[in-house]
Amino acid sequence: MNRVEVKGLVKYYGNFCAVNNVDFSFSSGKLTALCGRNGSGKTTSIRCLLGLLKEDKGEILINGLKRKPDFKKVGYLPEERGLFTKEKLGFQLEFLAKLKGMSKKEADNAIDYWLKRFEIQDYRNKKLESLSKGNQQKVQMIAALVHDPDIVILDEPFSGLDPVNMQLFIDLMLELKDRGKCILVSSHQLALIEGVCEDICIIDKGESVYSGPIIDLLAKFSSDYLYFSTKSRVEGIVGVENYAPHNYRIKLENAQHFKPKLDEIMKSSIEVETIGRKKLNLQEIFIEMVGGKNERF
Numbered sequence: 580m581n582r583v584e585v586k587g588l589v590k591y592y593g594n595f596c597a598v599n600n601v602d603f604s605f606s607s608g609k610l611t612a613l614c615g616r617n618g619s620g621k622t623t624s625i626r627c628l629l630g631l632l633k634e635d636k637g638e639i640l641i642n643g644l645k646r647k648p649d650f651k652k653v654g655y656l657p658e659e660r661g662l663f664t665k666e667k668l669g670f671q672l673e674f675l676a677k678l679k680g681m682s683k684k685e686a687d688n689a690i691d692y693w694l695k696r697f698e699i700q701d702y703r704n705k706k707l708e709s710l711s712k713g714n715q716q717k718v719q720m721i722a723a724l725v726h727d728p729d730i731v732i733l734d735e736p737f738s739g740l741d742p743v744n745m746q747l748f749i750d751l752m753l754e755l756k757d758r759g760k761c762i763l764v765s766s767h768q769l770a771l772i773e774g775v776c777e778d779i780c781i782i783d784k785g786e787s788v789y790s791g792p793i794i795d796l797l798a799k800f801s802s803d804y805l806y807f808s809t810k811s812r813v814e815g816i817v818g819v820e821n822y823a824p825h826n827y828r829i830k831l832e833n834a835q836h837f838k839p840k841l842d843e844i845m846k847s848s849i850e851v852e853t854i855g856r857k858k859l860n861l862q863e864i865f866i867e868m869v870g871g872k873n874e875r876f
Contacts, residue, residue: 581761588637603780615782654728664708679726712739773861783869801858
């Protein structure tokens with residue numbers, strides 16, 4: 580079992596503070612998400628955690644000890660593809676596996692397993708540039724996992740994937756969790772994050788705005804709404820918010836607020852196509868927290 584903690588992380592680029600007192604942790608046997616808008620400090624935090632950047636303040640703890648993760652026990656999938664496009668897959672993966680301490684035989688066996696697992700075994704002697712974006716992402720994932728790491732950090736793992744391969748990656752992540760791997764996932768795919776991760780850290784403008792269980796975040800900040808869709812004009816209904824084309828919602832003050840608002844809509848001249856009631860999902864909460872529309876955060 581492993582636990583990684585980032586405490587009070589601060590990182591400057593010149594006079595610009597990219598990360599300001601960020602805290603988060605992730606442990607074996609669960610999936611933890613690190614989320615934020617573009618430029619919020621996620622990747623910088625990950626690079627400091629891995630030792631690729633030197634933090635200005637803060638500390639990294641591995642199982643309670645102040646140290647960086649062991650390079651040979653970490654699997655890292657970067658957001659930017661880092662493999663050589665004009666080199667053959669097998670050569671690159673074997674080279675990276677050996678850097679992680681594997682023998683040639685161990686590397687070959689592991690590479691064979693993962694290529695078959697991702698259904699790209701026929702590409703072993705192909706150059707990376709000949710593969711689709713989705714298959715290139717599979718190769719990046721193999722490079723991160725080929726040495727069977729204890730700590731796995733995935734930065735935008737779903738990039739370039741179609742829905743079938745997204746599900747393949749999700750199944751793999753759940754399998755790694757069940758095997759006791761210590762996993763951190765950074766992604767903008769919040770619908771997927773909500774479905775597979777237990778914990779989340781949300782960073783905005785270099786600062787942590789929430790860190791903890793997703794279920795607690797949903798319970799605390801997920802307001803109750805009446806939703807409806809219509810192609811007619813919406814006038815005269817107090818509190819209506821147009822959140823998408825032809826889609827509207829009204830924030831309910833309490834449980835008793837639903838029926839009066841429902842009656843108000845049904846008695847109006849609005850031609851309602853669909854109507855219902857639900858709480859905000861993780862993506863909607865995220866937008867409220869970091870989108871600059873909600874002062875309560």
